[in-house]
Amino acid sequence: MTAKPAGSARDLFRLPRWGQRGTAGASIPAQLTFENIVQAYGSQRAVDGVSLTVEPGEIVCLLGHSGCGKTTLLRVAAGVEAPTAGRVLMDGLEVSGPKAFVEPEKRGIGLMFQDYALFPHMTIQQNVMFGLKDLSVSEAGIAARRALSRVGLEHYANEYPHTLSGGEQQRVALARSIAPRPGVLLMDEPFSNLDRRMRDAIRDETVAILRENGATTIVVTHDPEEAMRIADRIVLMRSGAIIQQGESEEIYRRPANLFAARFFCDFNEIPGVVRNHQVSCPVGIFPAPHLEDGPAVVCVRPQGLKLKPAGFCLPGRVASRRFLGEVDLVHIDVQGVDRPLQARVHDPVGVKEGQDVGIEVDTKDVLVFAASDA
């Protein structure tokens, strides 16, 4: 028999009931440090010189496109793989490196995988007890019940994983990973198998549990919005290296380069030219104090374009309008710009295809990068 997928009737009609907040039990969080980690497979460097310290109790999201090395970095932290070069330290002590290698089960690190990796032949209770081998059977039973109770699934203790929906399996995997109260918790795409409606609710409660538990946590995701919802700090990766790290607002508003900018926003990108620290392009002239003279890319957030009556501001013609619920997505043709600009507009009353409009550009939604950055 196969597991009920997330989004099955059981999930859709009944949002999960969780246990009482504040009852997850506390871990003693550890500091986790990566020192110039390289992980090579043949000639390919999956991780290419990553240095990063995650402070005790901090929740860090490793964010990046598929194949950029996020999972490999988690595997190195967990001790599933020894790095090609560099060191991993926990609370300042080397656990992977030239001088030492501490076995994964001795690191006090909890793991949670995208597919949850529950053992099909074990009951839910036995699955959660699996990581509690240092405790007596009765103590492990109590700790497992407590973790299951926190995720609201103690009544499934004697069932088997295949009888649970995807959302419930996710919560069992969460209970299993927090039950031993690890100092560090590593979560690899823990919400990606859940449908959107389930995901928001489960993610918020999972973060509440992580905060109660207090473990130092790294969550891998490729979804920038998810990272912004979860993380104290986002670490953006590309081709095995860290591109930028910081709090979500900082990284969103001041991306270090065009790659980081594109990751967080579907910008309108318009070619321009910088002269005397100003960039000129078909939608206007904007400050570019950080750039030398030369070609540039002007990035305008879709929400930074406001529609005005024709005759005001920049002239444009509405190419299409699509209702998206809270906003409308309006495409506007502008002379000199190859592709229609996309504007996300609240309540564009009366705006129709073919209509001439004025476009106001909000300079706080404009970023400028050197063309060589593209």
Ligand SMILES: Nc1ncnc2c1ncn2[C@@H]1O[C@H](COP(=O)(O)OP(=O)(O)OP(=O)(O)O)[C@@H](O)[C@H]1O
């Ligand atoms: N054991 C391995 N042998 C050879 N190549 C590997 C191995 N593990 C990972 N790689 C390669 O290393 C690169 C990074 O993989 P990794 O799984 O860390 O990326 P990721 O960012 O986690 O991607 P995803 O989001 O798709 O899981 C990829 O090109 C992958 O094919």
